[in-house]
Amino acid sequence: METGSVTTPFGRRSMTLGMLASQVMAGEIKPDQSVDKWKLFRALCEAKPLLGIGDRALAVLNALLSFYPKNELAQGNGLIVFPSNIQLSLRTHGMAEQTVRRHLAALVEAGLLVRKDSPNGKRYVRRDRAGEVDEAFGFSLAPLLARAEEIEQLAAAVMAERLHVQRLRERITLCRRDIAKLIEAAVEEEIPGDWQGLYREFRDLIEGLPRSPTTAQLELLLDELTALRTDILNRLEIRVKSTKQRGNADYIERHIQNSNPESSSELEPSFDTKQGAIAEQDKDRGAVAPEKGRGETAYPHGQKKEEEQSRRPDVRNDGGGLKSFPLGLVLQACPEILAYGPDGGIRNWRDLMAAAVIVRSMLGVSPSAYEEAANVMGPENAATVMACILERGGHINSAGGYLRGLTRRSEKGEFAIGPMLMALLRANAPAGRKVG
Numbered sequence: 001m002e003t004g005s006v007t008t009p010f011g012r013r014s015m016t017l018g019m020l021a022s023q024v025m026a027g028e029i030k031p032d033q034s035v036d037k038w039k040l041f042r043a044l045c046e047a048k049p050l051l052g053i054g055d056r057a058l059a060v061l062n063a064l065l066s067f068y069p070k071n072e073l074a075q076g077n078g079l080i081v082f083p084s085n086i087q088l089s090l091r092t093h094g095m096a097e098q099t100v101r102r103h104l105a106a107l108v109e110a111g112l113l114v115r116k117d118s119p120n121g122k123r124y125v126r127r128d129r130a131g132e133v134d135e136a137f138g139f140s141l142a143p144l145l146a147r148a149e150e151i152e153q154l155a156a157a158v159m160a161e162r163l164h165v166q167r168l169r170e171r172i173t174l175c176r177r178d179i180a181k182l183i184e185a186a187v188e189e190e191i192p193g194d195w196q197g198l199y200r201e202f203r204d205l206i207e208g209l210p211r212s213p214t215t216a217q218l219e220l221l222l223d224e225l226t227a228l229r230t231d232i233l234n235r236l237e238i239r240v241k242s243t244k245q246r247g248n249a250d251y252i253e254r255h256i257q258n259s260n261p262e263s264s265s266e267l268e269p270s271f272d273t274k275q276g277a278i279a280e281q282d283k284d285r286g287a288v289a290p291e292k293g294r295g296e297t298a299y300p301h302g303q304k305k306e307e308e309q310s311r312r313p314d315v316r317n318d319g320g321g322l323k324s325f326p327l328g329l330v331l332q333a334c335p336e337i338l339a340y341g342p343d344g345g346i347r348n349w350r351d352l353m354a355a356a357v358i359v360r361s362m363l364g365v366s367p368s369a370y371e372e373a374a375n376v377m378g379p380e381n382a383a384t385v386m387a388c389i390l391e392r393g394g395h396i397n398s399a400g401g402y403l404r405g406l407t408r409r410s411e412k413g414e415f416a417i418g419p420m421l422m423a424l425l426r427a428n429a430p431a432g433r434k435v436g
Contacts, residue, residue, distance in 0.1 A: 031075060033074070033075070033145060033148075034072045034073060034074035034145070035072065035073050035144075035145060035148040036071060036072060036073075037065050037068060037070075037071060037072070037073050037141075037144075038065070038071065040073065040144060040148055040151060040152075041058075041061070041062060041065060042155075043151050043152045043154075043155040044058065044061070044112075044144075044151055044155075045058060046154075046155035046158050046159055047151055047154035047155040047157075047158055049158060050154045050157070050158060051110055051112070051151075051154065052110055053106060053107065053110050053112070054103075054106075056095070056099070056103055057103040057106045057107055057110075059092050059093075059095070059103075060088065060092055060095070060100055060103040060104060060107065061107055061112065061113075062092075063083075063088050063091035063092050064081050064083070064088070064113075064139060064141070065081075065141070066091055067081040067082075067083045067087075067091075068081055068141060073141060073144060073145045073148075074145070075142070075145070078136065079140050079141045079142045079145065080116055080125075080136040080137070080138050080139065080140050080141070081138050081139055081141065082123035082125055082136055082137060082138030082139070083123070083138070084123060085097045085100050085101065088100050088104075104139070111143055111147070112143055112144060112147075113139045113140065113141065113143060113144075114139070114140040114142060114143055115139060115140075116136070116137055116138060116139070116140050117137060118137035122137070123137055123138040123139075125137070125138075161215065164215065165215055165218065168215070168218040168219060168222055169218065171222055172218065172221060172222050172225060175222065175225040175226060175229055176202075176206065176225065178229050179202050179225065179228060179229050179232060180202070182229070182232045182233065182236060183195050183198060183199050183202070183232065184418060184419070184422050185236075186232075186235075186236060187325070187329065187418065187421075187422070188323060188325075188416070188418035189323075190323065190325070190326070191235075191236070191239050193235055196329075196332075198228070198231075198232060201228065202225075202228060205221060205224050205225060205228070206221075208221075209221055323416075323417070323418070324378070324380045324381055324384070325384065325417065325418070325421060327346075327348065327349060327352065329421060329425070330352070330384050330387060330421065331346060331352075332425060332428070333387075333388070333391070333421045333422075333424040333425040333428060334384075334387035334388055334390065334391045334421075334424060335391075335428060336387075336390050336391050337352070337355050337356070337359060337386075337387040337390055337391075338355075340355040340358045340359055340362075341354070341355040342354060342355075349380055349383070352380075352383045352384075352387070353379055353380070353383040355383075355387075356370075356382065356383035356386040356387065357370075359386050359387070359389075359390050360386055363386075363389065363390065363393065363399035363400075364399060364400060365386075365399050365400040365403055366400055369400050369403050369404050369407070370382065370386070370403065372404070372407055373385065373403055373404075373406070373407045373410075376407050376410050376411055377407065377410050381417060384417055384421075385403065385406060385417065385420075386403070388417075388420050388421065388424060389402060389403065391424050391428075392424070
């Protein structure tokens with residue numbers, strides 16, 4: 001049993017006020033106080049950041065607890081263990097004895113153990129005639145029992161903090177997703193506003209977070225992201241409300257426009273109608289109309305025809321429901337195509353469509369594949385898709401097959417250009433503001 005007297009360390013190890021405080025605290029243990037040693041050890045593992053101990057020190061403490069014969073730490077059972085460093089090394093899976101000694105010192109300094117050294121510094125036990133422990137020299141586990149309630153409170157605080165951080169990260173992730181999706185929707189719907197500026201503000205907030213942020217930094221980021229999301233939602237709600245107010249009139253107008261399926265302005269480009277009229281006039285004058293298939297020989301590989309279409313600003317198509325995006329956004333997402341524009345630049349949609357014809361030929365896309373895409377998607381959208389294919393050229397094995405696949409998906413209403421542009425916009429973001 002323990003005498004309760006204050007002991008000083010053996011040899012050159014000095015006595016400290018912290019050691020004295022631990023011994024005084026150990027002397028204040030209530031006679032009936034007890035705690036499950038393994039439950040307490042699990043609490044220690046949780047509370048280690050606040051106690052200033054590491055994993056290896058806990059491994060040594062685990063070995064010491066394994067030498068304690070009972071599951072319940074109690075003063076009546078004796079609280080001193082006295083294994084040698086060799087035995088501790090074996091139970092710590094071969095930890096070097098020098099490392100064992102270092103971590104034992106760390107546990108003592110942290111106030112979790114008390115040394116009770118013998119006159120010669122050895123660890124051993126004296127027993128009475130009945131075989132009961134009379135006096136033992138080694139390490140006292142009394143501080144663990146004395147601080148059991150404090151350790152459990154520290155463990156609960158660490159677990160609560162961890163849960164709080166986890167919830168903060170979850171809410172930040174949801175905010176990030178909401179903001180990115182809302183901005184993307186606004187761009188796709190062509191809603192007026194400085195969406196690029198809002199996106200840059202969003203990226204600045206995310207990239208300003210350190211690799212290992214504190215709880216306060218996470219809370220601040222969540223507040224800023226929530227405010228930004230609210231701002232975006234307010235802008236979109238204003239747009240929705242204004243759309244609802246004129247919804248009936250817009251519906252009636254669209255219904256009137258779509259009610260005439262014979263309208264040439266919706267079914268075919270205006271320049272085709274003009275060419276048809278000219279052909280009829282020539283026929284009336286006795287001219288022979290070109291036979292079917294001959295017209296293709298007038299345009300080798302179909303390239304001249306594509307260039308002629310691209311130079312006509314009145315060539316427009318609804319693209320099977322695909323929306324056209326602002327030219328500035330397309331060029332920002334696909335800067336590679338700028339080099340193929342007239343005089344090395346692109347100033348309008350006509351320049352972009354002319355550059356797309358050159359890129360089409362360079363990438364080996366057949367004239368028929370590109371013409372089909374232009375008919376299905378519309379000339380502007382087909383040129384935009386060619387710019388995207390050029391930008392992703394290193395990841396696409398067959399540009400022609402890829403374009404035909406997108407055309408088929410567009411016919412079924414399964415393809416949208418917006419996500420492709422936004423992905424390229426993120427990939428081409430300036431360094432330090434790269435979208436992720």
